[in-house]
Amino acid sequence: MSDTKVFSLADLKAHQTDKSCWLVVHGKVYDVTDFLEEHPGGYDIIITSTGKDATQDFEEIGHSKSAKKLLEKYLIGAFEGGDSAPAVSKVPPPGSSAATQPQQKGAATRAFHVVLPLLILLAALALNFYFSSSRQ
Numbered sequence: 001m002s003d004t005k006v007f008s009l010a011d012l013k014a015h016q017t018d019k020s021c022w023l024v025v026h027g028k029v030y031d032v033t034d035f036l037e038e039h040p041g042g043y044d045i046i047i048t049s050t051g052k053d054a055t056q057d058f059e060e061i062g063h064s065k066s067a068k069k070l071l072e073k074y075l076i077g078a079f080e081g082g083d084s085a086p087a088v089s090k091v092p093p094p095g096s097s098a099a100t101q102p103q104q105k106g107a108a109t110r111a112f113h114v115v116l117p118l119l120i121l122l123a124a125l126a127l128n129f130y131f132s133s134s135r136q
């Protein structure tokens with residue numbers, strides 16, 4: 001989006017009251033004035049997280065997915081300071097050991113589960129053959 005408004009820390013500091021309350025989470029600015037009364041954690045706690053980057057405060061609480069979804073409703077622009085805590089990618093880059101190791105481990109475990117019963121079966125057949133031929 002080319003028409004995204006970019007706000008500075010000074011802009012944020014001008015909106016720190018229950019009359020107008022802006023919040024920065026992950027590099028985005030939200031006008032949460034209308035949400036203050038609805039916030040399950042209380043409105044004063046949100047106000048203490050204004051005028052600064054609130055990403056850490058927001059994440060430390062362990063807000064649910066629906067709380068994160070709710071944020072989108074109040075988006076008004078981007079923070080010029082960017083995202084202070086970019087989300088950690090859960091998808092490892094291709095070729096990295098983290099990407100290949102679990103698969104290798106899975107394959108090894110599968111092979112073990114197939115080969116071991118076969119070995120036991122072969123050993124049982126060999127013993128059976130040995131004893132039945134030694135009886136004759």
Ligand code: HEM
Nearest residue numbers: 032040041045046049054057058061062063064067070071
């Ligand atoms: C606009 C941004 C925010 C939204 C949309 C939001 C939304 C929510 C929601 C939906 C809950 C209920 C539990 C859950 O679903 O996770 C919650 C709980 C809570 N929030 Fe927020 N929150 C925001 C910002 C903050 C900030 C900046 C703080 C400050 C540290 C905060 C502190 C808390 C606390 C302490 C609770 C727990 C309440 C309890 O369990 O009694 N929230 N929030």
